[in-house]
Amino acid sequence: MSLELISQNKVAGGWLKRYRHQASSLNCDMVFAIFLPPQAEEQSVPFLYWLSGLTCTDENFTQKAGAFKAAAELGLALVCPDTSPRGTELPGEHDSYDFGSGAGFYVNATAAPWNAHYQMYSYVSEELPALVEAQFPFNGKRAISGHSMGGHGALICALKNPERYSSVSAFAPISNPTDCPWGEKALAGYLGEDRSIWQQWDASILIRRSREGLKLPLLVDQGTDDQFLAEQLKPEALAAACTSADYPLQLRMQPGYDHSYFFISSFIDDHLRFHAEHLR
Amino acid sequence: MSLELISQNKVAGGWLKRYRHQASSLNCDMVFAIFLPPQAEEQSVPFLYWLSGLTCTDENFTQKAGAFKAAAELGLALVCPDTSPRGTELPGEHDSYDFGSGAGFYVNATAAPWNAHYQMYSYVSEELPALVEAQFPFNGKRAISGHSMGGHGALICALKNPERYSSVSAFAPISNPTDCPWGEKALAGYLGEDRSIWQQWDASILIRRSREGLKLPLLVDQGTDDQFLAEQLKPEALAAACTSADYPLQLRMQPGYDHSYFFISSFIDDHLRFHAEHLR
Numbered sequence: 246m247s248l249e250l251i252s253q254n255k256v257a258g259g260w261l262k263r264y265r266h267q268a269s270s271l272n273c274d275m276v277f278a279i280f281l282p283p284q285a286e287e288q289s290v291p292f293l294y295w296l297s298g299l300t301c302t303d304e305n306f307t308q309k310a311g312a313f314k315a316a317a318e319l320g321l322a323l324v325c326p327d328t329s330p331r332g333t334e335l336p337g338e339h340d341s342y343d344f345g346s347g348a349g350f351y352v353n354a355t356a357a358p359w360n361a362h363y364q365m366y367s368y369v370s371e372e373l374p375a376l377v378e379a380q381f382p383f384n385g386k387r388a389i390s391g392h393s394m395g396g397h398g399a400l401i402c403a404l405k406n407p408e409r410y411s412s413v414s415a416f417a418p419i420s421n422p423t424d425c426p427w428g429e430k431a432l433a434g435y436l437g438e439d440r441s442i443w444q445q446w447d448a449s450i451l452i453r454r455s456r457e458g459l460k461l462p463l464l465v466d467q468g469t470d471d472q473f474l475a476e477q478l479k480p481e482a483l484a485a486a487c488t489s490a491d492y493p494l495q496l497r498m499q500p501g502y503d504h505s506y507f508f509i510s511s512f513i514d515d516h517l518r519f520h521a522e523h524l525r
Numbered sequence: 526m527s528l529e530l531i532s533q534n535k536v537a538g539g540w541l542k543r544y545r546h547q548a549s550s551l552n553c554d555m556v557f558a559i560f561l562p563p564q565a566e567e568q569s570v571p572f573l574y575w576l577s578g579l580t581c582t583d584e585n586f587t588q589k590a591g592a593f594k595a596a597a598e599l600g601l602a603l604v605c606p607d608t609s610p611r612g613t614e615l616p617g618e619h620d621s622y623d624f625g626s627g628a629g630f631y632v633n634a635t636a637a638p639w640n641a642h643y644q645m646y647s648y649v650s651e652e653l654p655a656l657v658e659a660q661f662p663f664n665g666k667r668a669i670s671g672h673s674m675g676g677h678g679a680l681i682c683a684l685k686n687p688e689r690y691s692s693v694s695a696f697a698p699i700s701n702p703t704d705c706p707w708g709e710k711a712l713a714g715y716l717g718e719d720r721s722i723w724q725q726w727d728a729s730i731l732i733r734r735s736r737e738g739l740k741l742p743l744l745v746d747q748g749t750d751d752q753f754l755a756e757q758l759k760p761e762a763l764a765a766a767c768t769s770a771d772y773p774l775q776l777r778m779q780p781g782y783d784h785s786y787f788f789i790s791s792f793i794d795d796h797l798r799f800h801a802e803h804l805r
Contacts, residue, residue: 255750256787311591311790470535507536510591 289384296391309506351398400448412523421482468502569664576671631678680728692803701762748782
């Protein structure tokens with residue numbers, strides 16, 4: 246469980262640190278970033294996990310989201326993993342922007358050759374939290390958020406483990422991956438062609454099944470001018486599932502915003518405040 | 526003077542737009558970005574020019590500074606030019622990170638072959654303002670800021686034209702370019718070996734000569750852990766010049782911060798508020 250410090254930058258009164266470590270669930274070396282707010286120098290703090298979208302690494306969020314000032318004010322640590330195993334060189338792994346490297350989809354692959362490495366669900370929901378929560382001043386409370394593929398990942402992690410998180414949010418999540426091109430490609434590739442197995446990785450389906458379970462506060466922002474809205478993201482499926490299951494969704498359609506980090510940076514402070522309130 | 530829209534993104538309630546245009550002072554096509562705050566839809570607004578550092582384009586600031594939320598609140602437009610002529614393919618132009626492309630140094634070159642294109646001072650202080658202030662809702666008030674080489678550029682523009690700006694600020698500026706390796710390389714390359722000519726492009730020297738002239742409010746932030754502090758940036762030369770000339774410098778040494786955009790993002794809101802106050 247050794248961590249190799251790659252870089253550190255002071256920002257907003259806290260510290261952004263990048264580490265490399267050997268990820269046993271993924272069978273490769275991985276890099277992640279953690280922002281420690283100034284409060285972490287004297288006390289333990291809650292952790293917010295951020296899962297990024299297709300083609301991203303840990304750096305897109307840390308460089309573009311503009312989240313550190315609010316996180317410092319709120320005393321939130323931010324943990325930013327990468328989006329897939331790295332350095333594994335599987336056949337065809339780098340051929341598509343929406344499958345393989347940069348596109349782990351936060352599932353546990355069962356189909357060869359992906360199942361040897363692509364266990365991103367276990368990595369982001371178990372291995373990485375166990376590591377960082379032992380190494381850094383963690384107060385026992387965590388929340389999760391993400392963008393696009395990472396919004397899907399955040400929803401999946403929270404819906405499968407509601408007792409582990411205080412709240413969940415997403416920007417433009419892939420809300421119904423069993424019924425969109427990105428999701429169908431990823432789920433078929435990582436899990437095989439049996440669609441019944443895919444259902445356990447679909448937020449809208451999991452929410453419909455959650456009627457009796459623990460429900461978490463859920464905030465979703467979606468730009469109305471997002472080029473992927475109709476074909477890939479389908480917030481209407483998520484909204485319908487939440488209505489059906491009486492799940493407490495706050496879905497905000499944001500006029501004129503697209504799928505970029507400019508959209509995320511416009512509303513990230515709202516998400517941090519939302520989580521901070523429920524992490525109290 | 527036609528502008529070709531390259532992209533637009535809604536952000537923080539305003540719009541970030543990138544344009545390409547033919548720059549007559551540079552004899553090439555150039556790209557710039559402008560952030561228009563929501564207020565610009567109904568009224569004219571003040572413009573803050575941002576000059577970027579070595580290796581940058583217009584995009585480093587727009588993607589990494591996290592400035593749009595405060596600019597939207599304050600009703601400030603932000604204008605972000607590129608850092609050098611582009612597409613010119615002069616001999617050796619792309620060989621160094623600190624000379625040629627990405628490193629125009631905001632001077633008007635007199636030495637061949639650079640003088641055919643490298644007129645960045647005229648571009649950022651005259652041609653681009655004339656263009657954007659005619660095309661977008663400008664209220665007649667402007668300020669200028671920048672980082673590193675762009676901090677030097679902001680200081681030079683303001684000191685040579687104090688009547689044109691309400692205020693000036695900089696992050697980690699190259700404060701005394703006639704006496705540091707980056708400056709000596711750039712000034713010798715663009716202006717020739719006669720050091721007496723270099724002096725008109727050195728902020729610390731210009732400030733010493735400004736005793737009787739109009740003085741602008743001046744804010745400078747400098748990280749104490751900046752790897753370029755001692756050899757290249759020399760804020761102590763700027764501070765001594767300001768003391769000598771009774772120039773109203775507010776120099777803030779920021780403990781632990783480095784030269785990166787994480788530093789800029791930590792204090793950009795302070796700079797925007799500083800300028801907004803003087804632009805009123």
